[in-house]
Amino acid sequence: MNSARCFAYMPGPKPLPLLGNSWRFALGSKPWRTSALDITLWTLRMLAGDGGAAKVAKLFGHPDLVFPFCADETARIYRREDAMPYRAVAPCLKHYKQELRKDFFGDEPGLIGIMETLVDNDRELPSDFLTELYKWALESVGAWALGSRLGCLNDNDTEAREIIRCIHGFFHSVPVLELSAPLWRLYATTAYKTYVEALDAFRMICLKRLADKGVCADIAKISGEKVATILALDLLLVGVDTTAAAAASTMYMLATNPRAKKRLQKELDSYLPTNRTVTSKDLNKLPYLRACIKETLRIKPVILGNGRCIQSDAVISGYEVPKGSHVVFPHYIMSNEEKYFPSPQEYVPERWLRDNDVNQREVIRCSVSRSRKGVVAGCEQEILRDSEQVLHSSDDDVTAVCRKQKEVGIHPFASLPFGFGRRMCIGKRFAEAELQLLLAKTFHRYDVSWSYGALTYSVTPTYVPNEPLKFTLTPRKKDRLHKYS
Numbered sequence: 001m002n003s004a005r006c007f008a009y010m011p012g013p014k015p016l017p018l019l020g021n022s023w024r025f026a027l028g029s030k031p032w033r034t035s036a037l038d039i040t041l042w043t044l045r046m047l048a049g050d051g052g053a054a055k056v057a058k059l060f061g062h063p064d065l066v067f068p069f070c071a072d073e074t075a076r077i078y079r080r081e082d083a084m085p086y087r088a089v090a091p092c093l094k095h096y097k098q099e100l101r102k103d104f105f106g107d108e109p110g111l112i113g114i115m116e117t118l119v120d121n122d123r124e125l126p127s128d129f130l131t132e133l134y135k136w137a138l139e140s141v142g143a144w145a146l147g148s149r150l151g152c153l154n155d156n157d158t159e160a161r162e163i164i165r166c167i168h169g170f171f172h173s174v175p176v177l178e179l180s181a182p183l184w185r186l187y188a189t190t191a192y193k194t195y196v197e198a199l200d201a202f203r204m205i206c207l208k209r210l211a212d213k214g215v216c217a218d219i220a221k222i223s224g225e226k227v228a229t230i231l232a233l234d235l236l237l238v239g240v241d242t243t244a245a246a247a248a249s250t251m252y253m254l255a256t257n258p259r260a261k262k263r264l265q266k267e268l269d270s271y272l273p274t275n276r277t278v279t280s281k282d283l284n285k286l287p288y289l290r291a292c293i294k295e296t297l298r299i300k301p302v303i304l305g306n307g308r309c310i311q312s313d314a315v316i317s318g319y320e321v322p323k324g325s326h327v328v329f330p331h332y333i334m335s336n337e338e339k340y341f342p343s344p345q346e347y348v349p350e351r352w353l354r355d356n357d358v359n360q361r362e363v364i365r366c367s368v369s370r371s372r373k374g375v376v377a378g379c380e381q382e383i384l385r386d387s388e389q390v391l392h393s394s395d396d397d398v399t400a401v402c403r404k405q406k407e408v409g410i411h412p413f414a415s416l417p418f419g420f421g422r423r424m425c426i427g428k429r430f431a432e433a434e435l436q437l438l439l440a441k442t443f444h445r446y447d448v449s450w451s452y453g454a455l456t457y458s459v460t461p462t463y464v465p466n467e468p469l470k471f472t473l474t475p476r477k478k479d480r481l482h483k484y485s
């Protein structure tokens with residue numbers, strides 16, 4: 001603490017007298033735009049300099065935000081977390097729960113084979129495919145949390161449509177309420193009205209749907225119906241946009257990286273059962289699929305940074321940081337830096353495979369026997385013929401990236417898409433299972449491709465593609481189409 005520099009010297013945008021820094025987000029010009037927080041983070045990274053930290057001070061109604069851009073610092077701060085680490089509740093959520101609907105929430109803080117019918121004559125998915133992914137994620141989390149089907153995948157279900165509309169309204173209004181000047185404290189702005197309407201609708205759905213099955217029903221038995229409803233609400237709010245965004249990005253990454261896609265399809269052809277329900281044991285045999293998801297969440301994490309409110313004065317990256325400041329761990333930046341992930345923009349799921357992964361050995365054996373004997377036992381010839389060229393053309397690049405990655409190792413705090421410690425994502429295992437199932441079935445059945453330019457992304461506050469997700473789905477083998485129920 002004695003040798004630390006004063007907090008005032010930590011770099012960051014200079015606040016104006018009275019207006020602080022909120023005016024930057026209120027004006028919304030880059031790099032201070034709520035929908036382009038990725039660019040905001042890169043700007044702060046530049047201001048922080050090598051291995052340092054940057055801050056955004058004096059935002060209305062907010063403690064100062066501190067951004068340490070170093071995985072070692074991240075590890076150190078996370079590890080000194082108290083028994084109950086504190087992540088500040090977004091002021092607008094606090095307002096809804098603890099002021100506007102206090103009568104309901106009291107003092108409980110809470111936690112926070114349809115594709116075939118969608119393709120057109122050119123086998124392209126519709127421009128609102130992201131909405132379909134939202135529906136899928138909501139249906140899954142609803143079944144898990146509430147123990148009943150919500151009917152989101154049924155086009156005619158008006159309640160389901162209402163739920164989706166509310167989800168969009170909620171997620172688009174939160175960044176506006178949080179980062180722009182909090183005019184909603186003075187009068188009901190449009191974003192505020194959308195936000196409250198969405199939360200009210202969700203609350204009603206959770207109350208109505210709380211059945212005697214599902215995770216929340218178990219909670220209801222122990223802690224009462226109200227706590228269970230609050231938990232259900234939180235799970236629905238955080239478990240839909242996140243998983244849908246992760247699914248969209250992984251499909252895009254694989255569709256635009258034929259080498260990785262072919263390797264995944266080879267793994268699926270060998271290990272995914274098609275004549276019975278897929279179990280968690282089957283998913284355990286798909287390490288390359290898991291690596292594809294990890295690699296996607298490294299390049300395009302759904303949440304760009306995790307926050308903690310520090311409970312005592314601390315030294316961060318050599319600066320004194322006062323108690324009460326919010327530290328934001330910008331893992332999106334670290335996981336895209338050469339220092340932690342060589343060739344960071346290259347999509348190389350192999351960097352996540354361990355030497356002893358079953359299918360890693362299998363693939364090596366396969367390519368050896370292929371080159372030696374010209375045949376590959378147990379592998380489908382047709383798929384290999386297709387993939388031969390792509391596999392060979394870029395094998396060297398992949399090996400080079402993996403070699404460099406092995407040299408630097410994977411820092412356990414450089415890519416944390418689900419957070420860390422006691423407040424990490426409670427839906428991680430569930431989300432991973434959902435993603436694995438959706439992607440395994442889709443890529444096994446279809447050759448997913450992308451015929452448009454590179455996707456651009458916005459923060460809403462999840463990091464999602466802006467353009468319509470018009471993937472093309474070409475069936476890989478006729479007989480596979482009939483095997484799925």
Ligand code: HEM
Nearest residue numbers: 112239242243246302306418419420423424425426427431
């Ligand atoms: C790919 C999908 C998902 C991603 C990337 C994701 C990411 C995250 C992150 C980064 C956090 C903050 C962690 C921290 O501060 O250390 C979080 C918290 C949380 N997530 Fe997820 N999440 C996903 C899916 C889900 C799902 C499906 C659910 C529930 C069904 C869920 C429930 C939660 C809850 C309740 C919290 C708050 C935990 C707490 O405050 O203690 N998430 N998630």
